[in-house]
Amino acid sequence: MKRLLPLFAALTALLIASPAGAYWEYGHQTIAEIAWANIKPVTRGRILALLRQQSLLGTPQCKAGTIDDAAVWADCIKGIKNPDGTQxxxxxxxxxxxxxxxxxxxxLIEPCKGGNCVSAQIVRDAKLLKDRDTPTADRVRALVFLIHFVGDLHQPLHAGEKGDKxxxxxxxxxxxxxxxRLNLHSIWDGYLAERAISTGPSLVRRYPTAERARIAAGDVVDWSRESWKVAHDATYATAxxxxxxxxxxxxxRLDNATIAKLVPTVRLEVKRGGLRLAKLLDQALG
Known part of the structure; x- marks a missing residue:
């Protein structure tokens, strides 16, 4: 995978302004690739079969034919406008x-009211994907949303905050x-994620069965609470x-010593996201 820091700099002005801005490409694609390396072969085949139906999404400007493209499709569609200029x-x-x-x-009751939050959508998409009676177009859409949203949940500032968007x-x-215009959210979305993912051995690999089971234990509520706690214990405490x-x-200001201290935390969040996505995909398609 190409490193995307130069692209991050070019996108900063666009992404900083939006409270819904998500993990930039490197974070999302790395999580998707970790999942890809750890799912069952039958799951991999069924994902490819669904992604071959990407035309059913009706978004030719936003590709989803590969696992990397699917990982960022949900952000890409934010740029699609109606004739009147609205999103x-x-x-x-x-x-x-x-x-x-x-x-x-x-x-999660109030933040997820009406199902309008990342954890509720993960549960919804996993259910739609698993149900073979779901229309194919809806299953393709559920798949690409699921891949993206599991990544979002493991960016701590998508799981916890303190009234500051x-x-x-x-x-x-x-x-x-x-x-x-740089802010704390964009640092965790892009620059810190880039630093952490590219520090040390590659996170994209097949993990031992016991490690996969330990990290993927629990459910979306458990993972939400854990990411929320990282926001408390690491993100805001260091800031x-x-x-x-x-x-x-x-x-x-995050000085260089603080950035170095946060690298292991971010690497663990990315690994957690990848292995938990693998679990959900295997449950739905394996």
Whole structure:
């Protein structure tokens, strides 16, 4: 897979502005590739059969014929406009995240009201994908959404926040890189993910059975709570430099020592996302 940091810089202005902006390509595609390396052969074949039906999505400008393309399709469609300039798929924006306050008891009821949150959509898509009576077009759509949303759930600022649009309202510097519109969310979406994924041995590999079972244990609620806790314990704690529930400065800085400290945390989140996606795909298609 190509490293995409130069592309991230070009996309920053677009993605920083949106609270629904999701893991950039490198994060989503790495999670999808980890899953691909760990699913059953029969699951792989059935995924390929569905992706060959990508034309049923009705989005020729957003490809989904490969696992890498499918991983970012849900973000690509955000750029499709109606004739009047409005976002054609704007109703899907809220599906990429869940605003669970890290400083209150964990609860998905209000953030997921009406099914408009990432964990509810993961459950919905897995169910649609598994049901062989679901129309093929809906199964293809469920597949590409599922691949993407499991990635989103494992970006901690899509699972927990503190009234700041998942860190979008928190201006931030990344080491010595400090463009005017950079924020905490975009750092975790792109720059930190890029650094973590490309540090150390490749995360894309076949993992031992015991490790897969241990990491993929539990369900979407368990994974949501875990990612929410990472937002509390790692994302905000390091950004603030103390109590994550204390006042958040208008502008924070992640220095090089902090970035290095966060690399193992981000690598674990990406691995968790890949192996849990593999579990869901095998359950639905294997």
């Amino acid at each position: 054609k798929y704007g109703d899907t924006n809220a599906w990429h995240f869940q605003d669970v306050n890290i400083c209150q008891p964990f609860d 998942g860190g979008n309202d928190v201006k931030a510097d990344y080491g010595t890189y400090a463009p005017p 603030i430099g103390g109590d994550p529930c204390g006042p958040t400065p208008a502008h924070v």
